[in-house]
Amino acid sequence: MSQSMTINLKIWRQASGAADGGFVAYTVENVLPEMSFLEMLDLLNEQLALKGEAAVEFDSDCREGICGTCGLVIKGTAHGPHAATTTCEVRMRHFHDGETITVEPFRAKPFPILKDLVVDRTAFDRIQQKGGFITANVGSAPDGNAVPIPKTDADKAMDAASCIGCGACVAACPNASASLFVSAKISQLSYLPQGQVERGRRALAMVTQMDAEEFGDCSNHGECEAVCPKEVSIENIARMRREFIKGAFGK
Amino acid sequence: MSSFRSLAWSSVGKKVITGLTGFMLIGFVMVHLLGNLTLFIPDGGHGFNEYGHFLEHAIHGWLIYAFEVGLITIFIFHILAAVTVAWTDKRKARPKGYAMVRNAGGKSRKGLPSTSMIVTGITLFVFVVLHVKMFKFADHPAVTYDGTTMKNLYAVVVEAFKQPLITGLYVTVMVMLGFHLRHGFWSAFQSLGLNSDRYMSTLQVLARVFAVLFAAGFVALPLFLYFFADAPVPGGH
Numbered sequence: 001m002s003q004s005m006t007i008n009l010k011i012w013r014q015a016s017g018a019a020d021g022g023f024v025a026y027t028v029e030n031v032l033p034e035m036s037f038l039e040m041l042d043l044l045n046e047q048l049a050l051k052g053e054a055a056v057e058f059d060s061d062c063r064e065g066i067c068g069t070c071g072l073v074i075k076g077t078a079h080g081p082h083a084a085t086t087t088c089e090v091r092m093r094h095f096h097d098g099e100t101i102t103v104e105p106f107r108a109k110p111f112p113i114l115k116d117l118v119v120d121r122t123a124f125d126r127i128q129q130k131g132g133f134i135t136a137n138v139g140s141a142p143d144g145n146a147v148p149i150p151k152t153d154a155d156k157a158m159d160a161a162s163c164i165g166c167g168a169c170v171a172a173c174p175n176a177s178a179s180l181f182v183s184a185k186i187s188q189l190s191y192l193p194q195g196q197v198e199r200g201r202r203a204l205a206m207v208t209q210m211d212a213e214e215f216g217d218c219s220n221h222g223e224c225e226a227v228c229p230k231e232v233s234i235e236n237i238a239r240m241r242r243e244f245i246k247g248a249f250g251k
Numbered sequence: 252m253s254s255f256r257s258l259a260w261s262s263v264g265k266k267v268i269t270g271l272t273g274f275m276l277i278g279f280v281m282v283h284l285l286g287n288l289t290l291f292i293p294d295g296g297h298g299f300n301e302y303g304h305f306l307e308h309a310i311h312g313w314l315i316y317a318f319e320v321g322l323i324t325i326f327i328f329h330i331l332a333a334v335t336v337a338w339t340d341k342r343k344a345r346p347k348g349y350a351m352v353r354n355a356g357g358k359s360r361k362g363l364p365s366t367s368m369i370v371t372g373i374t375l376f377v378f379v380v381l382h383v384k385m386f387k388f389a390d391h392p393a394v395t396y397d398g399t400t401m402k403n404l405y406a407v408v409v410e411a412f413k414q415p416l417i418t419g420l421y422v423t424v425m426v427m428l429g430f431h432l433r434h435g436f437w438s439a440f441q442s443l444g445l446n447s448d449r450y451m452s453t454l455q456v457l458a459r460v461f462a463v464l465f466a467a468g469f470v471a472l473p474l475f476l477y478f479f480a481d482a483p484v485p486g487g488h
């Protein structure tokens with residue numbers, strides 16, 4: 001039986017998007033080191049429910065780091081202090097007994113707060129709808145190697161495609177830029193033959209939508225790559241710019 | 252489809268403009284530093300004055316005008332694009348900030364050079380204006396070499412750098428130039444899409460080397476004049 005811990009929390013609470021918010025302090029007892037951060041918050045919510053208080057709202061779905069639904073700023077870092085992890089993969093053993101942890105929602109104008117720690121990330125969907133797709137009817141699955149793709153291109157496409165759209169890049173960017181997300185989506189398709197048809201206008205359309213959503217611009221700080229749970233590289237951002245320049249000067 | 256102008260002033264367009272003008276400014280600073288190395292020649296300013304005279308009169312004085320107009324244009328675009336990125340758009344995109352921010356570390360390139368770009372940049376701009384006022388629009392005494400009379404810019408420069416306050420300010424601002432280049436140099440490649448994981452570490456090393464070389468060169472000049480140049484003859488030749 002592992003040692004249970006007491007954790008102090010400072011959590012951002014906000015009744016609705018229109019309401020004013022503020023930090024509320026909580027203490028959670030009997031936290032086990034092997035619990036995930038979200039399980040610790042579940043424990044807090046059980047205690048709140050017993051007291052008849054409103055639960056702290058936060059997003060989660062798969063709780064195994066593959067869906068991109070969860071996302072909190074924990075102690076000043078998106079998805080917490082550990083690299084290459086989503087919020088749901090953060091374990092309480094990374095914190096010590098009696099520690100005070102500040103928990104905030106992802107903050108960006110295009111990610112409006114819905115309630116407490118839950119933000120609306122549909123801006124990402126609207127960007128995707130502008131160009132993160134292919135129009136070719138690819139039919140049923142082709143034979144393996146019927147369409148030759150160099151191994152390095154396939155790998156790069158896969159690396160970009162590992163983006164789960166959690167929005168941590170926006171949350172961590174000092175400018176609240178969505179460049180890493182958008183560039184991952186643009187890159188992924190630019191490496192593959194199926195993505196060539198719309199290649200010229202894809203970057204232009206998606207960047208234009210990114211700007212319309214009022215995300216900030218990139219200053220090449222690279223905080224996005226450092227917090228990305230899938231370690232998507234900022235080389236994709238350079239590639240997005242290449243695609244954009246080609247698109248702008250192309251036909 | 253968007254107009255070319257709106258694409259040029261989009262978030263990515265502004266990066267391309269900042270990077271492109273940044274490269275041009277780096278080129279200018281490089282030529283400027285190389286030219287100023289004539290100040291190190293112990294010839295009482297002959298070489299430096301000849302260099303200045305050449306610049307002012309090349310192609311009947313058109314060269315310098317063309318460069319000045321070009322430089323001012325480049326500066327304006329560089330500043331406008333960068334200030335909207337790092338100041339206005341940034342504030343709009345996150346109206347309410349975090350209570351706690353900690354740098355993520357790891358692969359992040361965020362640090363003093365990257366976060367102070369706007370401060371070092373604005374300081375450099377103010378500096379350039381004062382620098383031009385101080386040396387270009389000064390009252391230059393005349394000097395004659397082999398029958399050619401020209402401006403004795405050297406005398407003005409030495410007189411300025413014999414003042415500890417001016418030398419101190421120059422050294423400070425040139426260290427800031429080093430910081431600006433530390434982030435700006437590799438950033439320009441990244442902004443123009445001329446980067447990938449393969450080149451990243453090389454670019455980071457080059458950025459450090461460039462930053463140190465430029466800062467050291469421009470710091471050495473005023474210090475050299477302060478400590479080693481002969482005080483100018485009052486009234487010149």
Ligand code: FES
Pocket residue numbers: 059060061062063064065066067068069070071086087088089
């Ligand atoms: S809940 Fe699915 S990634 Fe965290």
